[in-house]
Structures are given as C-alpha cells and as structure tokens.
Amino acid sequence: MTSKPTQVHAFNQDDALGHHDAVGLAEQLQTGKTSATELVQAAYKRLEQVDPELHATVCLQEESALTQAKLYDELGNFRAFQGIPSLLKDNLDLLGLPTRHGSAALPAKPKKTNSAVAQQLIDTGLVFLGKTKLPEFGLTATTEYSQAEPAHNPWHTGHSTGGSSGGSAALVAAGVVPIAHANDGGGSIRIPAACCGLIGLKPSRGRLVMNEMAKxxxxxxVSDGVVTRSVRDTAAFFALAEEHYKNPTLPPLGHITTPGRKRLKIGMFTQKVSGHATDAACVEAVHKAAALCESLGHEVREIQIPIGEQFADDFLLYWGMLAASISHLGKWAVDRDMNTGKLEPLTYGLAGHFTRNLWKFPFTMRRLYQFEAEYATAFNDLDVLLSPTLGQPAPPLGHLTLDLPFDEARHRLVNFASFTAAQNVAGAPAISLPMHHTEEGIPVGVHFAAAMGHEFRLIELALELEQAQPFKMLA
Structure with missing residues (x-):
C-alpha cells in the first residue's frame, strides 16, 4: 500500500519569482519588469512559507542579501545572474556565516572570508539568502541526522531529499530559488537532483575553481556546481562561471543554448556494481529515456556495466579514509574547536571500516589511481553512458538514517547510491535528468555520463531531451 504524497511548494503567479527559472528572471531584470530587491524579498517570503515543513536551511543572512540586491538595483544595467536569489550549501565558507558541514561537532563561528567557490558563484551575480543543510561532512546520500530534523522532500515530505546537497535541492524544487549551490564527492549533486526532480550536472574535475577541502x-x-529546474539554467551557470575561472587543461564550454547536431552512440546499462537488482521504476526510467533517445535519431545499445565489482569496495574504503581523517584529525584539519565526541554514528562506522581494512588501502589507492584511464576506455566507441541515477527512488525518511548498525547502513547505502561514484574517481562529467516519476509521484532520475571534459555533450543532449519531453516540476 502506498502512502498519499504530501507535496510542499511555494510557486505562485503573484510574486516577482512566479514560475521563472534563473534565465527567465535575468530577462525580467534586464527589461525592468522586476527588481533584485523584489526577487530577494519574494524568495524570503517563500522560504518562510515552506521551510517549517522542509527544514532545509541552517542559517540566513537577510540583511546582507537585501543590501546586495539594492546595490544591483542602484547600479542597473543587469547582466549575467546579477540579482538572482540563491543558496549556498553549508560546506563552503560565506563571509559572516558559520560553516558547520552538517555536523553538531563544529562550532557556529562566523567566517571571515568567502571560499573560492562561493566567490566564483557570487561573481556570476547570485545573491545568497543563506546556507542549506547537508548530512555530516556529506558522508551519506540522504540529508538526515541521528539527533536532528532531516530535510524533507517537497514531492513527498515523508521521503528523503537525497544527499548530500539535499537542502539545496529541496528549496529549488519547492520554488524558493531557481538555482542553488551543490557539490559532489560520490553523487551529491546528482543524487538529490534525482530525488527532488531537478537537473544536476557534476562537471569534470577542475571545471570550477578548486574546493579548499578537496585540495x-x-x-x-569533489566537484562543485548547482541544481536547477531547467537545462538552460545549468548551461548558463557554467558559461558564467567560466568567465571568472577557466581551467586551461579542459576544453572551454562557452554558452550552450541549442541541442547538438551529432547523433550520439549511447551505451545503456541498468545493473548495479553490487550485483543486486535495480528497482523496477529506475529500470523503467532508463528504458523510456533510451526509447526517446532512439526516436531522436541517437543509437542506443545495451552494454555490460563498465565498472568492476571491486570498484565499490575500493570507493567505500576511500570514503572510510575521509571519515577516519575527520574523526581522528578533525581538530587539526577542520577546526581546532571541533568536538569529535558529537560526530554521527555513521561517521564512526565508516572510520572503523577504514581502520579494520587499513592493510588493504595501498592496493585500493593503486586501483583508484588507475581507474581514470580504465574508465576512459568506455568511450572508445561510445559518446555517452546511460544508466539509472540511483538504485531505487527516494526512500522514506529513516531508511538511511545515520544511527543504523554500520553493516545495515553500508548495505542500504551501497544499494541506493549505486551508479554515481565512478565519475568522481575518474573526474568525468555526468548529469541526472528528471525523466520519470513513480506511481506515488516521486521523481526518478536518469543518469547520462560522458568522457572527461565533455560536459558539452551532456548539456546538448539534455537540452534536446527537455525539448522533446518537458520535465515535470512541482507547479
């Protein structure tokens, strides 16, 4: 028996935000039909309306945001995303606000500078209203906690937003802002995009300026980016970000506004690395996407999963190394005032997994270092890989809660976040598109991946698919 969906959103036609995406709002500003101040005020009113049910923010800066909006209004001659309200995930520093990485172990100390990535986003013109929730240090694929309120999915408030960029995804899906910051170390842009019915592009390694912790x-x-409700917003964002930092080792993207002409060779698979069965709704989503691609003239052929089972074990051990570093070295590596006694049970579980398997780590690292070249061979005769984004649709809250026994947490997490980690190790781009919904109305993402530096293929294809089958949003 399925539960009745409880949807929460703030879309209406009576305020300055309306149903516009970021590009649409930029056009409204440039033609004088609204002001940055009106947009920011409307976003705060929408946030006040839905966040008591979604619980997606951690701190706000209304006075600072309105000051920035008024400055843009006074300057006039809007360009780029100047004056567009947005939100920053709480694992990057923003001047005047604390950075707590979703953890009760960190103090709420205001930061004195902007992180490099936050500054790059600000340089595109985005006005940050505040910061959004993530699970502790982004170490899991849901935005939940053992001792605090989780973020709730606006499509069905009893279900997970995914993670780790779950707070950002919830508020974009709910219509509070059209675009929000996200980052991705194992799927954390694409997973919440899939759960919340959004577009989530993980760019190639180094496409945006380097994340300080990733160094x-x-x-x-780790790759930084955004979650959006339209492909053109994603394309516009990366074009604008490139104006402020361009990695000389990657082919430039420019502003992609139309589908590509080339008909692509697409390799489709639905098998999990773990060997466990993929949920039927996720398989159905992929087959429907494949049929749409074929109807548009692309060649789709079914392939075996191009990733070996060993990869899942290796990635989990690497992930455990991150947790062990936080639990053992957090006072030196993160914040001297960190209280490691307040870390989540899952963080300790992952750290313990690393410690028990420490002897394997040199072999794991050797295989992971080799993986980028191995992954690239998948594109010797293919342009794009097509798979589910997730092994199952957004689960009920509690299914991935952070105080499960570790073996159970590991089993559930690996079977949920089954398809996204390969691109993080390989450094390659991938995008989740909201192309399907369950009978309950929960979004199901479809995952397209390309070779290193080939975001353009994914954006061009996404534009074409969006035109052929407009993506369903909450309103």
Missing amino acids: SLPINI
Missing part, C-alpha cells in the same frame, strides 16, 4: 585529498573526487 588535501589524495584523489580529488
């Missing part, structure tokens, strides 16, 4: 990783698996 210390032996393999940088």
Whole structure:
C-alpha cells in the first residue's frame, strides 16, 4: 500500500519569482519588469512559507542579501545572474556565516572570508539568502541526522531529499530559488537532483575553481556546481562561471543554448556494481529515456556495466579514509574547536571500516589511481553512458538514517547510491535528468555520463531531451 504524497511548494503567479527559472528572471531584470530587491524579498517570503515543513536551511543572512540586491538595483544595467536569489550549501565558507558541514561537532563561528567557490558563484551575480543543510561532512546520500530534523522532500515530505546537497535541492524544487549551490564527492549533486526532480550536472574535475577541502585529498573526487529546474539554467551557470575561472587543461564550454547536431552512440546499462537488482521504476526510467533517445535519431545499445565489482569496495574504503581523517584529525584539519565526541554514528562506522581494512588501502589507492584511464576506455566507441541515477527512488525518511548498525547502513547505502561514484574517481562529467516519476509521484532520475571534459555533450543532449519531453516540476 502506498502512502498519499504530501507535496510542499511555494510557486505562485503573484510574486516577482512566479514560475521563472534563473534565465527567465535575468530577462525580467534586464527589461525592468522586476527588481533584485523584489526577487530577494519574494524568495524570503517563500522560504518562510515552506521551510517549517522542509527544514532545509541552517542559517540566513537577510540583511546582507537585501543590501546586495539594492546595490544591483542602484547600479542597473543587469547582466549575467546579477540579482538572482540563491543558496549556498553549508560546506563552503560565506563571509559572516558559520560553516558547520552538517555536523553538531563544529562550532557556529562566523567566517571571515568567502571560499573560492562561493566567490566564483557570487561573481556570476547570485545573491545568497543563506546556507542549506547537508548530512555530516556529506558522508551519506540522504540529508538526515541521528539527533536532528532531516530535510524533507517537497514531492513527498515523508521521503528523503537525497544527499548530500539535499537542502539545496529541496528549496529549488519547492520554488524558493531557481538555482542553488551543490557539490559532489560520490553523487551529491546528482543524487538529490534525482530525488527532488531537478537537473544536476557534476562537471569534470577542475571545471570550477578548486574546493579548499578537496585540495588535501589524495584523489580529488569533489566537484562543485548547482541544481536547477531547467537545462538552460545549468548551461548558463557554467558559461558564467567560466568567465571568472577557466581551467586551461579542459576544453572551454562557452554558452550552450541549442541541442547538438551529432547523433550520439549511447551505451545503456541498468545493473548495479553490487550485483543486486535495480528497482523496477529506475529500470523503467532508463528504458523510456533510451526509447526517446532512439526516436531522436541517437543509437542506443545495451552494454555490460563498465565498472568492476571491486570498484565499490575500493570507493567505500576511500570514503572510510575521509571519515577516519575527520574523526581522528578533525581538530587539526577542520577546526581546532571541533568536538569529535558529537560526530554521527555513521561517521564512526565508516572510520572503523577504514581502520579494520587499513592493510588493504595501498592496493585500493593503486586501483583508484588507475581507474581514470580504465574508465576512459568506455568511450572508445561510445559518446555517452546511460544508466539509472540511483538504485531505487527516494526512500522514506529513516531508511538511511545515520544511527543504523554500520553493516545495515553500508548495505542500504551501497544499494541506493549505486551508479554515481565512478565519475568522481575518474573526474568525468555526468548529469541526472528528471525523466520519470513513480506511481506515488516521486521523481526518478536518469543518469547520462560522458568522457572527461565533455560536459558539452551532456548539456546538448539534455537540452534536446527537455525539448522533446518537458520535465515535470512541482507547479
């Protein structure tokens, strides 16, 4: 028996935000039909309306945001995303607000500077209303806690938003802002995009300026980006971000506004690395997406999963290394005032998994270092890989809660977040598109991946698919 969906959103036609995406709002500003102040005020009113049910924010800066909006209004001559309200995930520093990484172990100390990525986003013109929830240090694929209120999915408030960028995804889906910051170390842009019915592009490694915490990783698996409700917003964001930082080792993207002409060779698979069965709704979503691609002239052929079962074990051990570093070295690596006694049970569980398997780590690292070249061979005769984004649709809250026994948590997490980690290790781009819904109305994401530096293929294809089958939003 399915539960009745409880949807929460703030869309209406009576305020300045309306149903517009970020590009649409930029056009409204440039033609004088609204002001940045009106947009920011409307976003705060929408937030006040829905956040008591979604619980997606951690701190706000209304005075600062309105000051920035008024400055843009006074300057006039709007360009880029100037004056568009947005939100920052709470694992990047924002001047005047604390950064707590979703953890009760960290103090609420205001930061004195903006992080490099936050500054790059600000340079595109986005006005940050405040910061959004994530699970502790982004170590899991749901935005839940053992001792605090989880973020709730606006499509069905009894279900997970996914993670780790779950707070951002919930508020974009609910219509509070059209675009919000997200980042991805194992799927954390794409997973919440899939759960909340959004577009989530994980870019190639190094596409945006380097995330400060990622600099210390032996393999940088973290990419920053955004979640949006339209492909054109995603394309516009990366074009604007490129104006402020362009990685010379990657082919430039530019502003992609139309589908590509080339008909693509697409390799489709639905098998999990773990070997467990993929949920029928996720399989159905992929087959429908494949049929749509074929109807548009693309060649789709079924392939075996191009990732070995060993990869899942290796990635989990690497993930455990991150948790162990936090639990053992947090006072030195994160914040001297960190109280490691307040860390989540899952963080300790992952750290313990690493400690028990420490002897395997050199072999794990050797295989992970080799994985980028191995992954690239999948594109010797293919342009794009097509798979589910997740092993199952957004589960009920509690299914992935952070105080489960570790073996059970590991089993559930691996079977849920089954398809996204490969691109983090390989450094390659991938995008989740909201192309299907369950009978309950819960979004189901479809995952397209490309070779390193080939975001353009994913954006062009996404634009084409969105035109052919407009994505369903909450309103």
